[in-house]
Amino acid sequence: MIPASFDYLRPSTLDEALTMLAEAGEDAKVLAGGHSLLPLLRLRLAYPAALVDVGRVAELRGVADRGDHVYIGATTTHDEVVHSPIVKEHCPLVALATATVADPAVRHRGTFGGSLAHADPAGDLPSVAVALDMEFVVHSPTGRRTVPASGFFLDYLESALEPGEILAGVRVPKLGPGWGFHYEKFHRTAQAWATVGVAVAVRRSNGTVEEARVGLTNMGPIPVRASGVEEAVRGAEAGESLREAAGRADEGTDPPADLHAQPDYRRHLARVLTHRALLSAAAHPTG
Amino acid sequence: MTRISVNVDGIAYQDDVEPRLLLVHYLRDRLGKTGTPIGCDTTNCGACTVLLDGRSVKSCSVLAVQADQCEITTIEGVSSDGTWHPVQRAFHEEHALQCGYCTPGMIMASIDLLKDDPDPSEEAVRDGLEGNLCRCTGYCNIVRAVRRAAQEMRVTAP
Incomplete structure (x- = not known):
């Protein structure tokens, strides 16, 4: 089916995205890869008034080695996660599970943060997040907070993200050798x-x-x-x-x-x- | 309406589109690129697979506005000067199709697969094409065709 109409906003920075999301009001949704959201729109199970497309916000994408943890930007695609040497070396469980997400074409578009924020208990990444005690870095117009994986998933398709907040990235603690x-x-x-x-x-x-x-x-x-x-x-x-x-x-x-x-x-x-x-x-x- | 600029099969287009327009509808209904079929419309079957900046994607699950400033290759853009792409030729020679509906998506996904793995095992082909369904279940010849194409591309590679 064809989705219901919505306004389309495309910020180029995280600050701009937060402002746009705040101005668009409660009926706005954040769009990343769209591989959980677009199927919902097409089935008309969701009809947001506006989509804020964070797909071009460079600061939300990429994997970084931060000493005691690996930081995975929210819009890093599954494919990028699977092929990241940093992920492979320091959190192989993330690479193993991500490689089983859907199929190659979906992994080229779908994002690490998007599928966690979708909070589908049948998704592969949430169980890895709780097993590894990942931390979710969440931004809002008033600042930044960190949510532990144990407190991020509240119910079926419901996360701790408040309206107006954007998941910027996830910290994956390194477990060390052995x-x-x-x-x-x-x-x-x-x-x-x-x-x-x-x-x-x-x-x-x-x-x-x-x-x-x-x-x-x-x-x-x-x-x-x-x-x-x-x-x-x-x-x-x-x-x-x-x-x-x-x-x-x-x-x-x-x-x-x-x-x-x-x-x-x-x-x-x-x-x-x-x-x-x-x-x-x-x-x-x-x- | 949102203005987009895309390059599809080597030709640049600029169009005003509704944000809710799916890429597959843009390709088919605006540009007349009906070589890309719509199969399931639910991100399952892969019939609508195209290359977006070189990577396989299901065009029923991408908004046209998300493809702004991107390069798109459809099944209509893989041959050159009337010569089929080696994957197209291998699908023809191995009779890797029955009804043919999944074929454009299978070929596009295979082209992407062979970029990553120029010599895939049978298992690697089956894994790599897991997002593309052949409702006729003609997978044996499809796998054979992809491996044949791989072999030909290795021989002709400079």
Whole structure:
């Protein structure tokens, strides 16, 4: 379908974008790559009065090494993230998960910050954000604030971004040496959203798991950490005990029911996929 | 109305467009470039794939205003002086189409894929074309054609 009419504004700086967004009022939306927003407009599930296209705001794009963390500008495309040497070296889990987002053509347009701000629990990046404790750098006309990933996702398609605010970029803490990573995703067709996904980072030493971080995709209205698994694997041998720990993956989750899966099946998937992800991550420590 | 300047298949255009106009509608309805079909209209099937500044995109998911000051290549712009692009020729020779509806998008996505990987394995072709659906399910010949084109392009590359 053809979207409803809207005004189109194209700022060239972040300050200009914030001013335009403020002047356009509450019915304005920020447009980046448009690969979540345009489908909504075409289905007429959203009809904003104005779009502020931040696609040409240079300061919002790019990846930078900032010492203890990697900064990923909000409008950096998925393709740029996947091919960034900085991301590959310091946060390989981000590269692994981003490489599974949709398909190549979508990754050429869709943006890292856009898909996080969309806050779709079936998207691949939110679970990685909570697993790695990313920080969201949010700008408004009155200043700047930082929101931890644990407080960014509020509900289905709802983030902590207030009207008038723009997500400028995301800080990804570097984990240091000794960590292994894996993103395990189950989906019906190649480019479909995850029925369930599991993002795992594991620190291993002498055959024992010292520490793990586990984020779950599509196991509730927001991405969650599988804290039961994280607790159970601490100090465990990287063998059969991983299966036991993965059995706690669905603890405290509230998986949705839809055409692709019922909640009990998603719970089963979460346990199986977590086991696979733990095995894989524990087998390949880096650094 | 918003004024845009684009270069499509080597020709510069300036047009006033409604911001909500999708790139695929601009190409087809304004410029008459009906070589680019509309398949699903939901970012799934890839039939409308074109190159935007050299990278494959689904033109049903880009606004014409977002393509302002960009270079666009459609299936109508890949041959030169009446000579088919090696990917077009390989699709013809390997009979990599049944109804042909997905073919323009498949060819554009394949051209982009071969830029990144001039010698793709069968698996790499299948992964690289995951965003392009052949509803006739004629994937075997499509994969064969892309690998054949890759081989020919390597032989003829300077």
